[in-house]
Amino acid sequence: MKTQKLETKASQAQLDHRETLYKLFKDTPIPTDQLLMHLGLYMRSSALAKILFVNELYELIKDVPGSIMEFGCWLGQNIILFENLRAINEPFNQNRRVIGFDTFGGYASLSAVDGDSEVITGEGYALPANYPDYLKELIAYHESNNILSHISKHQIVQGDVVKTFPQFLKDNPGEMVALAYFDLAVYEPSKVCFQAIRERLVPGSVLLMDEYNFKEYPGATIAFREVFGDTGYKIKKSRYMTDRAIVIID
Numbered sequence: 001m002k003t004q005k006l007e008t009k010a011s012q013a014q015l016d017h018r019e020t021l022y023k024l025f026k027d028t029p030i031p032t033d034q035l036l037m038h039l040g041l042y043m044r045s046s047a048l049a050k051i052l053f054v055n056e057l058y059e060l061i062k063d064v065p066g067s068i069m070e071f072g073c074w075l076g077q078n079i080i081l082f083e084n085l086r087a088i089n090e091p092f093n094q095n096r097r098v099i100g101f102d103t104f105g106g107y108a109s110l111s112a113v114d115g116d117s118e119v120i121t122g123e124g125y126a127l128p129a130n131y132p133d134y135l136k137e138l139i140a141y142h143e144s145n146n147i148l149s150h151i152s153k154h155q156i157v158q159g160d161v162v163k164t165f166p167q168f169l170k171d172n173p174g175e176m177v178a179l180a181y182f183d184l185a186v187y188e189p190s191k192v193c194f195q196a197i198r199e200r201l202v203p204g205s206v207l208l209m210d211e212y213n214f215k216e217y218p219g220a221t222i223a224f225r226e227v228f229g230d231t232g233y234k235i236k237k238s239r240y241m242t243d244r245a246i247v248i249i250d
């Protein structure tokens with residue numbers, strides 16, 4: 001699969017060093033069944049931190065009713081991790097749905113406040129046309145492998161969230177939100193989603209801000225401030241991804 005190379009803050013030495021790992025992975029002598037059970041062999045500390053971070057979020061909402069949503073799910077790793085954390089932590093909770101939103105074609109709309117990083121103005125994050133179907137097949141596989149597999153508990157919603165999320169809420173008037181992972185980075189879609197989601201949050205609901213106080217992408221922080229102000233929630237850093245902000249609704 002070809003995707004455009006994403007902007008990185010890694011140094012050239014770090015990038016060169018990663019090539020060694022890519023080669024070791026590509027040339028692995030381990031058969032696929034064993035490889036999939038031992039992926040930690042190839043996981044850099046930054047990739048491991050991302051998984052620990054997703055678990056940190058799940059721990060925060062274990063006692064909070066409602067669904068898990070990701071706005072800007074891209075390849076869908078978090079969606080798959082949430083499905084499997086659900087299966088591990090609360091296998092009989094059929095009401096913990098996992099829903100991912102993305103255009104799967106990259107950024108749809110930009111506002112003046114969003115800056116001009118090439119990642120969001122260019123083809124960054126655009127995926128091949130068949131990727132949403134691939135992701136749906138993958139999550140269906142994981143669900144079928146877990147308990148209560150006959151009850152569908154996930155949804156992948158393709159399109160611009162400015163339209164798809166209000167429509168989703170209309171179509172699902174009883175859907176409440178325990179955890180909303182915001183990774184859209186830009187102003188307008190973030191603002192539309194923050195406004196729409198407010199009435200579906202409960203005390204203890206968690207909003208994850210992937211880009212908070214982020215110099216290159218100020219849009220999401222501005223939208224958050226405009227909708228939520230500075231009261232009615234607590235905010236803290238993630239323990240594992242220390243530049244991510246975790247908002248807990250009072």
Ligand SMILES: C[S@@+](CC[C@H](N)C(=O)[O-])C[C@H]1O[C@@H](n2cnc3c(N)ncnc32)[C@H](O)[C@@H]1O
Nearest residue numbers: 072073074102103106107108125160161183189
């Ligand atoms: C930073 S990436 C998400 C990365 C992902 N959360 C992860 O942790 O791997 C941002 C995603 O937001 C999506 N996106 C941007 N604007 C959008 C919009 N208006 N509607 C739906 N998705 C959008 C992009 O397509 C992109 O996949």
